[in-house]
Amino acid sequence: MTSSRDVAKAAGVSQATVSRVIQGHDNVRPETRDRVLQAMRATGFRPNAQARALRTNRSHNVAVVVGRILNPLYPALLEQLGAQLFAAGYRMTIWEAEVGGEEAAMDALSQSLVDGVILTTATKPTPAITDAIKANAPIVLINRTLKGLECQQVASDNYRGACSVAEHFASGGRKRPAVISGPKGPSTIEQREAGYLNKLADLDLRVPEQYRERVTAITHQTGVDAARRLLELPEPPDAVFCANDLIAFAAMSALKERNLTPGKEVWIAGYDDVEMASWPVFDLTTVRQPIGAIAREGTRLLLDQLNGSADVPRTTLLANNLIIRGTSHRRRNEKNKDA
Amino acid sequence: MTSSRDVAKAAGVSQATVSRVIQGHDNVRPETRDRVLQAMRATGFRPNAQARALRTNRSHNVAVVVGRILNPLYPALLEQLGAQLFAAGYRMTIWEAEVGGEEAAMDALSQSLVDGVILTTATKPTPAITDAIKANAPIVLINRTLKGLECQQVASDNYRGACSVAEHFASGGRKRPAVISGPKGPSTIEQREAGYLNKLADLDLRVPEQYRERVTAITHQTGVDAARRLLELPEPPDAVFCANDLIAFAAMSALKERNLTPGKEVWIAGYDDVEMASWPVFDLTTVRQPIGAIAREGTRLLLDQLNGSADVPRTTLLANNLIIRGTSHRRRNEKNKDA
DNA sequence: GTGAAAGCGCTAACAA
DNA sequence: TTGTTAGCGCTTTCAC
Numbered sequence: 250m251t252s253s254r255d256v257a258k259a260a261g262v263s264q265a266t267v268s269r270v271i272q273g274h275d276n277v278r279p280e281t282r283d284r285v286l287q288a289m290r291a292t293g294f295r296p297n298a299q300a301r302a303l304r305t306n307r308s309h310n311v312a313v314v315v316g317r318i319l320n321p322l323y324p325a326l327l328e329q330l331g332a333q334l335f336a337a338g339y340r341m342t343i344w345e346a347e348v349g350g351e352e353a354a355m356d357a358l359s360q361s362l363v364d365g366v367i368l369t370t371a372t373k374p375t376p377a378i379t380d381a382i383k384a385n386a387p388i389v390l391i392n393r394t395l396k397g398l399e400c401q402q403v404a405s406d407n408y409r410g411a412c413s414v415a416e417h418f419a420s421g422g423r424k425r426p427a428v429i430s431g432p433k434g435p436s437t438i439e440q441r442e443a444g445y446l447n448k449l450a451d452l453d454l455r456v457p458e459q460y461r462e463r464v465t466a467i468t469h470q471t472g473v474d475a476a477r478r479l480l481e482l483p484e485p486p487d488a489v490f491c492a493n494d495l496i497a498f499a500a501m502s503a504l505k506e507r508n509l510t511p512g513k514e515v516w517i518a519g520y521d522d523v524e525m526a527s528w529p530v531f532d533l534t535t536v537r538q539p540i541g542a543i544a545r546e547g548t549r550l551l552l553d554q555l556n557g558s559a560d561v562p563r564t565t566l567l568a569n570n571l572i573i574r575g576t577s578h579r580r581r582n583e584k585n586k587d588a
Numbered sequence: 589m590t591s592s593r594d595v596a597k598a599a600g601v602s603q604a605t606v607s608r609v610i611q612g613h614d615n616v617r618p619e620t621r622d623r624v625l626q627a628m629r630a631t632g633f634r635p636n637a638q639a640r641a642l643r644t645n646r647s648h649n650v651a652v653v654v655g656r657i658l659n660p661l662y663p664a665l666l667e668q669l670g671a672q673l674f675a676a677g678y679r680m681t682i683w684e685a686e687v688g689g690e691e692a693a694m695d696a697l698s699q700s701l702v703d704g705v706i707l708t709t710a711t712k713p714t715p716a717i718t719d720a721i722k723a724n725a726p727i728v729l730i731n732r733t734l735k736g737l738e739c740q741q742v743a744s745d746n747y748r749g750a751c752s753v754a755e756h757f758a759s760g761g762r763k764r765p766a767v768i769s770g771p772k773g774p775s776t777i778e779q780r781e782a783g784y785l786n787k788l789a790d791l792d793l794r795v796p797e798q799y800r801e802r803v804t805a806i807t808h809q810t811g812v813d814a815a816r817r818l819l820e821l822p823e824p825p826d827a828v829f830c831a832n833d834l835i836a837f838a839a840m841s842a843l844k845e846r847n848l849t850p851g852k853e854v855w856i857a858g859y860d861d862v863e864m865a866s867w868p869v870f871d872l873t874t875v876r877q878p879i880g881a882i883a884r885e886g887t888r889l890l891l892d893q894l895n896g897s898a899d900v901p902r903t904t905l906l907a908n909n910l911i912i913r914g915t916s917h918r919r920r921n922e923k924n925k926d927a
Numbered sequence: 928g929t930g931a932a933a934g935c936g937c938t939a940a941c942a943a
Numbered sequence: 944t945t946g947t948t949a950g951c952g953c954t955t956t957c958a959c
Contacts, residue, residue: 263930298699299642300952360637502868529841639936
C-alpha cells in the first residue's frame with residue numbers, strides 16, 4: 250500500500266501538498282498538481298478512506314435498516330435509496346432489522362462507522378432510537394412513521410390511499426367489503442386499515458367483525474389462510490382490501506381454489522403496486538406508493554442534517570395513487586361518479 | 589464523543605489498559621477491568637471503529653456486488669450472505685453493478701474501506717477485477733462464474749440442472765421442446781442453455797432455430813414477447829424451458845392470453861425456485877438452487893482468504909434440484925422411467 | 928503556493 | 944499486570 254507520503258517523495262513535494270491535490274484544492278500550482286497526479290498514477294496510489302474518515306469524522310457511509318428484504322417493496326426502495334445516496338457521494342450499508350440490525354446500526358452510528366441512519370421499518374421507538382435522536386443524531390424514518398418521535402419522517406399517505414380504495418369499492422357497488430390487515434405495529438398497516446374502515450363507515454358501509462381478518466406475518470400462506478376464512482363464511486364478502494400486494498396475491502390464490510374470478514364475484518385490492526401487480530396473471534388493483542419520491546425526500550432530509558442545514562423535524566406525507574386494474578371493475582355508467 | 593483517553597482518565601488507568609479491556613485481553617487484573625468497564629458506562633464510551641480500522645487495517649466490512657436487485661433471487665441471496673457475514677463479525681455493504689458498483693467496490697477494496705469483495709453477477713473479467721485478483725486481493729465470485737479467473741468461485745451446477753429439465757421434458761413425452769434464454773454473458777444463463785440443448789440432443793430431440801428464443805433483458809415484458817413469438821409459430825412448442833423463473837412467469841402470462849394451460853398443452857419450466865414459484869397461481873416446475881449453501885461456501889472461502897488460510901483457487905459447483913410442479917406433469921406410468 | 932507539525936482514536940511493541 | 948511510546952494515513956492550521 251502506497252501512502253500519500255510515498256507519493257510526496259516521488260513527486261518531490263511535501264505530503265501536505267499531496268493531500269491538497271487529493272481534495273482538489275485550488276491553491277496548488279497547476280504544474281505542481283500535474284507532477285503529483287503523475288506520481289499518484291505511477292505509484293498506483295489510492296487514498297486510505299479510513300484515515301480520512303478518522304481525521305474528518307465523516308465516513309460517507311449511511312446505514313439503511315430494512316425489514317424482511319424478501320418483500321419486493323424493499324428491494325425497490327433500496328434501489329432508489331442507493332442511487333440517491335450514491336449520487337450524493339455516499340455509500341449505503343444495509344442492515345436487517347430482524348437480526349438486530351436496528352440496534353447494530355445505531356451502534357455503528359455511535360462508533361462513527363456511518364454518518365447517518367435511515368430506518369425503513371421502525372415499528373416502535375426503542376431506547377436505541379430515542380436515545381440517538383435525543384442526542385441529535387442524524388436519523389430519518391421513511392416508509393413507516395412513529396408518532397411523537399422528534400426526527401424527520403417521510404412516508405406516503407397510507408390513510409388517504411386506503412380511503413381511495415374504500416371509495417372505489419363503494420362506487421363500484423360493493424356491498425360487503427372486507428379487509429385482510431397485517432400485524433399490529435407498522436404504521437403503514439395500521440393506517441391503511443383505519444383509512445379503509447373509516448371511509449367505508451362514512452359511506453354507510455359497516456365492516457362487521459367477521460369481515461376483518463388479520464395476518465400476523467406477511468407470507469403467502471398466511472394470506473391464503475385468511476382469505477379462505479373469509480370465503481368460507483355463509484355470506485362471503487364481495488370485496489377484499491389487503492394490507493399489501495403480497496397478501497392480495499395470496500387472496501387471489503384462495504379465490505382461484507374456489508374457481509372465483511377476482512374482479513367478478515369478489516373484488517381485490519392491494520397496496521404498494523410492486524412490479525408483479527401489473528403482470529397480466531395478477532392485474533391487481535392497488536395503491537401505488539411514490540417510492541422514488543420517498544427515497545429522494547428521505548435522502549435529502551438526511552443529507553441536510555449531515556450538512557448542518559437541518560430543518561425542524563416533521564412528518565412528510567406524500568400522495569398515493571389508486572391504480573385500477575382487472576381485480577376490480579366499475580360498471581361503465583359509474584365512471585363519472587367518483588371523479 | 590468520548591475517547592478511550594477520557595475513559596482512562598476517569599478510571600485512573602493508562603489509555604493502553606482501556607484498549608486492552610476493549611479487546612477483551614486477559615492480561616488485565618479483574619479489578620482494573622471492572623473499574624474501566626464502569627468508566628466506560630459512565631462516559632457512554634463507544635470505541636471509534638474508524639480508528640481501529642486505520643490501525644489494524646481491517647474494516648470488518650465486506651462488499652457484495654449484485655446485479656439488478658429487483659430479481660427476487662438476489663434478495664434471497666443477500667439475506668443469506670448478510671446472515672453469514674454478520675455471524676462472522678462482518679458487515680455487508682451492497683453495491684449495484686449496474687451503476688458502476690463493481691468498479692466502485694474494487695476501489696473501496698484498494699482504499700481499505702472493505703476487507704473483501706463478493707461478486708454475485710460478474711459477467712466478464714474487467715480490468716478492475718483481474719488487476720485486483722492479480723494483486724491477490726480477497727475476491728470471491730458466487731452465483732456466476734468466470735472461466736480462467738484465478739480466484740475462488742462458487743456456483744450451482746447450472747449445466748446439470750438444465751440437463752435434468754431436458755430429461756424431465758423427454759421422459760414426459762414432449763416432442764417439441766423450446767427454450768427462452770437470456771442475455772449472452774452471464775455464465776448461469778449460458779450454461780443452462782447449453783445443458784438443456786446438449787442433453788436434448790443426446791435424447792434425440794433437436795431444438796430447431798425457431799424454438800430458440802432469447803430475451804436481451806430479463807423483464808416480464810420481454811419474456812411475454814418471446815413466449816408469444818413461440819406460440820405464434822405454425823407449430824408451437826409443447827414445452828418451454830426458461831432462463832429463470834421470472835421469464836417462466838412471463839411465459840405463463842403469454843399462455844394465459846391464449847387460454848392455454850401450463851402443464852397441459854405446453855409444459856413450462858423455470859430456474860431458481862424463487863419463493864413465488866411455489867405459489868398456487870404459478871405452481872411452477874423449476875430448478876432449485878442451493879442459495880444457502882452457495883452463500884455459506886462463498887463466505888467461508890472469503891473469510892479463509894482474509895485469515896490467510898486460503899486454499900488454492902478453484903470453482904466449486906453445488907448440486908441443483910429439479911422441483912416438479914403443476915406446469916409439467918408426467919403420466920403415471922412414466923413415473924418410474926426416469927429414476 | 929508550499930512545507931512543517933500536530934493530531935484524529937486507536938493498537939501493539941517494548942519496558943518496567 | 945500496567946504504562947510509555949510510536950505510529951496507522953490522512954487533514955488542517957500556521958508559518959514562510
